[in-house]
Amino acid sequence: MTSDPIRRAVRQLSRLPGIGEKTATRLVYWMLTQPGDVPAQLASALQELDASITECKVCCTLTTHDEDPCRLCARGDRDDTLILVVEHPQDVLAFERTGEYRGRYHVLHGALSPLDGITPDQLRIRPLLERLRAETVTEVVLATDPNVEGDATAMYVARLLRPIGVRTTRLAHGISVGTEIEYADTVSLARAFEYRRELS
Amino acid sequence: MTSDPIRRAVRQLSRLPGIGEKTATRLVYWMLTQPGDVPAQLASALQELDASITECKVCCTLTTHDEDPCRLCARGDRDDTLILVVEHPQDVLAFERTGEYRGRYHVLHGALSPLDGITPDQLRIRPLLERLRAETVTEVVLATDPNVEGDATAMYVARLLRPIGVRTTRLAHGISVGTEIEYADTVSLARAFEYRRELS
Numbered sequence A, B: 001m002t003s004d005p006i007r008r009a010v011r012q013l014s015r016l017p018g019i020g021e022k023t024a025t026r027l028v029y030w031m032l033t034q035p036g037d038v039p040a041q042l043a044s045a046l047q048e049l050d051a052s053i054t055e056c057k058v059c060c061t062l063t064t065h066d067e068d069p070c071r072l073c074a075r076g077d078r079d080d081t082l083i084l085v086v087e088h089p090q091d092v093l094a095f096e097r098t099g100e101y102r103g104r105y106h107v108l109h110g111a112l113s114p115l116d117g118i119t120p121d122q123l124r125i126r127p128l129l130e131r132l133r134a135e136t137v138t139e140v141v142l143a144t145d146p147n148v149e150g151d152a153t154a155m156y157v158a159r160l161l162r163p164i165g166v167r168t169t170r171l172a173h174g175i176s177v178g179t180e181i182e183y184a185d186t187v188s189l190a191r192a193f194e195y196r197r198e199l200s
Helices: A004-013 A021-032 A038-052 A089-098 A125-134 A148-164 A186-194 B004-013 B021-032 B038-052 B089-098 B125-134 B148-164 B186-194
Strands: A053-055 A062-064 A079-086 A103-107 A139-142 A167-170 B053-055 B062-064 B079-086 B103-107 B139-142 B167-170
Touching (some): A004 A021, A004 B062, A021 A038, A021 B038, A038 B021, A062 B004, A079 A125, A089 B021, B021 B038, B079 B089, B079 B125, B103 B125, B139 B148, B148 B167
Parallel strands (some): A079 A139, A139 A167, B079 B103
Antiparallel strands (some): B053 B062
């Protein structure tokens, strides 16, 4: 009894992670009963997204065709000797929000996961190696996620970097700032003890 | 540092109810890293939605320009003497899923809510009255939601129907099927007692 365009929109929306058929149906009917042409505006934003986004030819993060290399790679005030390697473009934004990192980035677009069919050639590892040959990089910080896949990816990349002779580091583990030790997870607590620092 | 098309898509997506900026960001990046051109397909479905959906000229539910009157109004096997009045097009689907209702529908597109600025002239009450004059309807079931707005709307419509002389009913309240009495809400339980039925 639902008309086909509604069914089609529900099916497309329910492909998104965390949005099931019920939520998608609710969203579609909500859009249809709003003033201000919500479906058309969302459609146009998504089409622009589809048409304009590409991977930066330097760091492989997502950028527009107009800005390639991306804004961060184009900036002259960043430290060219340092590359922070992350899994996703969103991770770049997370580091930028800290306001403390002044080097460059490289986005792998995922982590090794043989069970999910993600092998080294699907990650942007080759462009990273090419950057290291061409540029004046002295340190690569491997900031992949602290889980099995992220750790494996960091180990794999570190092994490839060894012959190049660049300093390779990994983010520190420890307890989160603002956490209560009582509720900290055991692994982070163990790492926090292991990597304890001298008070200066 | 986010490119503008990404920011625009995030802003449009985060207008949807229940989707905040964080979720919208996650969805946009997810779409951009999927195979199979997800943003373009979703955009096209939403554009079709925008271009093709209209209100049925009989029952006011949402339908396409190609199917007006809607499929349900066009069916010859439904009981023309009975109209079930609901707030939203989704409510029609809910009743159709029961497989037990054989009459016609009328969609008000909301409920009276003076505080939200929803007055009688914003609901599809006038088309309902016109249907009653023209058709052979003997009963109108007011199936607005069982809350303050829905009850007020039902009372308001019932008062308008009185001079027409059509039988006007309201859905029964009671405890849900499959519920445990221990956990039933007190109002429903009180109504279930009040409307108790003779065992036959």
